[in-house]
Amino acid sequence: MDEAAALAGHWQIVSAELAGEKMPDLVAHKIEIELAASTYTVRFNGEIADQGTFALAPHPTAKALTLKGVAGTNAGRTIPAIYRLDGPHLHICYGLDGVVPGAFASPSGTAHFLAMYRRRPA
Numbered sequence: 001m002d003e004a005a006a007l008a009g010h011w012q013i014v015s016a017e018l019a020g021e022k023m024p025d026l027v028a029h030k031i032e033i034e035l036a037a038s039t040y041t042v043r044f045n046g047e048i049a050d051q052g053t054f055a056l057a058p059h060p061t062a063k064a065l066t067l068k069g070v071a072g073t074n075a076g077r078t079i080p081a082i083y084r085l086d087g088p089h090l091h092i093c094y095g096l097d098g099v100v101p102g103a104f105a106s107p108s109g110t111a112h113f114l115a116m117y118r119r120r121p122a
Contacts, residue, residue: 003056003063007035007083011090011117018096020108033117040067050074057100064100090117 013031016023030045035054042050050072057064062082069077080100084091093101097111106114 004037006085007065007090008037010034010120012120014089014116014118016113016115017106018113019110020106028115032120042072048072059100061102062104067094088119090119091115092117 011033013023013028013033015025016028016031032043034041034043038053038055040050040052040054041048048071050069052067052069052071052074054065054067057066057080059082063084064080064082067074067079067081069075069079078098079094079096080098081092081094082101082104083093084104091104092115093104093106094113094115095101095111096113099111101112104114106112
C-alpha cells in the first residue's frame with residue numbers, strides 16, 4: 001500500500017497541543033480530519049471548518065506532507081507538516097508558521113501544532 005492510501009480515512013483527534021499548551025479534551029475530541037486521495041477536510045463538531053489539498057513531501061528525517069488551504073480557516077495558507085503512522089494512530093506536527101517542524105514536538109514559543117489522531121471506522 002502506498003503512503004497516500006495508508007493515510008486515507010477519517011481520523012479523530014485524541015490529543016493535541018499548540019506551542020506547548022495542551023488543547024482541552026472537550027475541544028480536541030470535536031475535531032476530525034478526513035484524508036482522501038490528495039484532499040483534506042477538517043470538521044469541528046460535524047461542521048466543515050477547513051478544506052484543501054495535500055501532497056507528500058520530502059524530508060530528511062521524517063515522512064512529510066504539505067497542506068494547501070482552499071476554503072475555511074486556512075484558505076490561502078500553505079502548511080508543512082511531518083507525520084508518523086503508528087497502527088491505528090496518526091501523529092502530525094504542523095508548522096503553522098510555514099516552516100517544516102524538525103521533530104514531533106510543540107515547544108512553547110513555536111507555531112507548532114502537534115496532534116495525535118485515531119482512525120475512525122468507515
